[in-house]
Amino acid sequence: MTVRLVRTAVCTALALSCLSFASHAASGSTALHCGQLFDSRSGDVLGPHTVLIRDDRIAAVTAGHAEVPGTPGIDLSGHTCTPGWTDLHVHLGSQSSPDSYSEGFRLDDVDYAFRSVGYAKKTLLAGFTSVRDLGGEVSPHLRDAINQGLVDGPRIWAAGKSIATTGGHADPTNGYNSSLSHLLGPPGPTEGVINSVADARQAVRQRYKDGSDVIKITATGGVLSYARSGDAPQFRVDEIQAIVDTAKDYGYHVAAHAHGEEGMRRAVEAGVTSIEHGTYMSDEVMALMKRKGTWYVPTVYAGRFVADKAKIDGYFPDVVRPKAARIGELIQATAARAYKAGVKMAFGTDMGVGPHGDNAREFVYLVEAGVPAAVALQMATIRAAEVLGVDDQGVIAPGQRADIVAVKGNPLEDINRVLDVAFVMKDGVVYSQPGTSP
Structure with a gap:
């Protein structure tokens, strides 16, 4: 199946935007190539996705590794991207x-x-x-x-x-x-x-x-x-x-x-x-x-x-x-x-x-208490946004704040992964990424 067909199927299932990446390529844009993506709405970890950031917002999300002409990319393969x-x-x-x-x-x-x-x-x-x-x-x-x-x-x-x-x-x-x-x-x-x-x-x-x-x-x-x-x-x-x-x-x-x-x-x-x-x-x-x-x-x-x-x-x-x-x-x-x-x-x-x-050690203690890892991550993303009364964060989706965190591996399989954060973006600004010192 081509990347285009995969993108269409996943975007339809998750109600994610299928906007063309090419239309968003501009100065101030960054493409995050995530090995996996945590969908806070469903609590599932999905396969590889590319997340296009434009200024302080998420512009588009697509399945697979999609190159965006004229837009620098950050390689997060081997990592799971979650909402901040x-x-x-x-x-x-x-x-x-x-x-x-x-x-x-x-x-x-x-x-x-x-x-x-x-x-x-x-x-x-x-x-x-x-x-x-x-x-x-x-x-x-x-x-x-x-x-x-x-x-x-x-x-x-x-x-x-x-x-x-x-x-x-x-x-x-x-x-x-x-x-x-x-x-x-x-x-x-x-x-x-x-x-x-x-x-x-x-x-x-x-x-x-x-x-x-x-x-x-x-x-x-x-x-x-x-x-x-x-x-x-x-x-x-x-x-x-x-x-x-x-x-x-x-x-x-x-x-x-x-x-x-x-x-x-x-x-x-x-x-x-x-x-x-x-x-x-x-x-x-x-x-x-x-x-x-x-x-x-x-x-x-x-x-x-x-x-x-x-x-x-x-x-x-x-x-x-x-x-x-x-x-x-x-x-x-x-x-x-x-x-x-x-x-x-x-x-x-x-x-x-x-x-x-x-x-992040709170995640570990919640899982020890019997809270599933996916639920613990939802508590810190989409559920926290509900408590705050805001609708523009807590989900990796178009129009949301460009707040994204990445950890190596799959935190649903090993919650201890959250203790070693490899990538942090807030409002489209990168504060740490693999291979660099904060």
């Missing part, structure tokens, strides 16, 4: 270490900003062309710097400051001594701390003023905050409802950090877009999430990481260590149960808890 990956839960302004708690008193925002530049590049080179940064005042500024071409990094949806209750997981004064607390005064909605419906509305509006893209709330206690409880509910339903309703006014989705069952139930009933972590998710909460269409972002990597570090004396403060040991090891089992129950799932790592650039 999305990590829906990162914190690019920080990275866990035994010094993390004391650094908050010693470092300025500028220090964290400089660190974030390196973290962003590591994330991009690991294959993650988009991220949702769920909590950190640096992230909106890093997003803007990346968009302006000043630094290299993934496309960022930035939450800015997370919204919490007094003493909650994202209360920035947790762990301060009484003298310092009295000096600074109690944080309020401007600082992301609320205690009423009116406060909730103001906090969302402040995030809009600050330039956030998404709203993050801490619906329960957390593992790494300097507080005793890691799972107690920390908002009333009417407070979360006020956040969700006000967020809708600005076109925001709401992501809810939640470990405990009751806090999750309240968040889901109030209409949040996603539950993050979900450690103690019950069958009842899973059923509620399915009815409401709520997404689950497991962050198995973070659970595994903190459980391991809890075994090391001095890595975490004494108030944090038992939470890390107890909660961290449960998330992978919850992800397994949620997948079997049919809960909608998307990809996120909580990176910043662990070292940036190690994001």
Whole structure:
């Protein structure tokens, strides 16, 4: 069968564009010759394909190795091309270490900003062309710097400051001594701390003023905050409802950090877009999430990481260590149960808890939990795009953003392939490719 006939059959079956490559050949064009292609819509790995990039978009996709006159090509034979990956839960302004708690008193925002530049590049080179940064005042500024071409990094949806209750997981004064607390005064909605419906509305509006893209709330206690409880509910339903309703006014989705069952139930009933972590998710909460269409972002990597570090004396403060040991090891089992129950799932790592650039290990942990490799890849591509509410990424198809990642071999046969990314393109710009050093 000729290349032309193969192209026609495959394009018809997959609803891919069969535009003539010759009509797209121009300066700013590149042809990617992929040994295999991951179709995120079906979850299948297809045979050889050529993907024509024009500027920052995919112009055409065809089966086989098709030469495009006047257009340079990149040889990715022996590799599987996938849409660029999305990590829906990162914190690019920080990275866990035994010094993390004391650094908050010693470092300025500028220090964290400089660190974030390196973290962003590591994330991009690991294959993650988009991220949702769920909590950190640096992230909106890093997003803007990346968009302006000043630094290299993934496309960022930035939450800015997370919204919490007094003493909650994202209360920035947790762990301060009484003298310092009295000096600074109690944080309020401007600082992301609320205690009423009116406060909730103001906090969302402040995030809009600050330039956030998404709203993050801490619906329960957390593992790494300097507080005793890691799972107690920390908002009333009417407070979360006020956040969700006000967020809708600005076109925001709401992501809810939640470990405990009751806090999750309240968040889901109030209409949040996603539950993050979900450690103690019950069958009842899973059923509620399915009815409401709520997404689950497991962050198995973070659970595994903190459980391991809890075994090391001095890595975490004494108030944090038992939470890390107890909660961290449960998330992978919850992800397994949620997948079997049919809960909608998307990809996120909580990176910043662990070292940036190690994001792809989440794929490995998901597969260990019983999630098929194809589903895990869909979670980081087409499903992540659904969570973000965008329709121009997550699929290798004409008109989509030219975000493409390639790994050697077939990741559906060996998921560990994702740990060695050979090629990264974002918006049509190549950041790494076989035979070159990033």
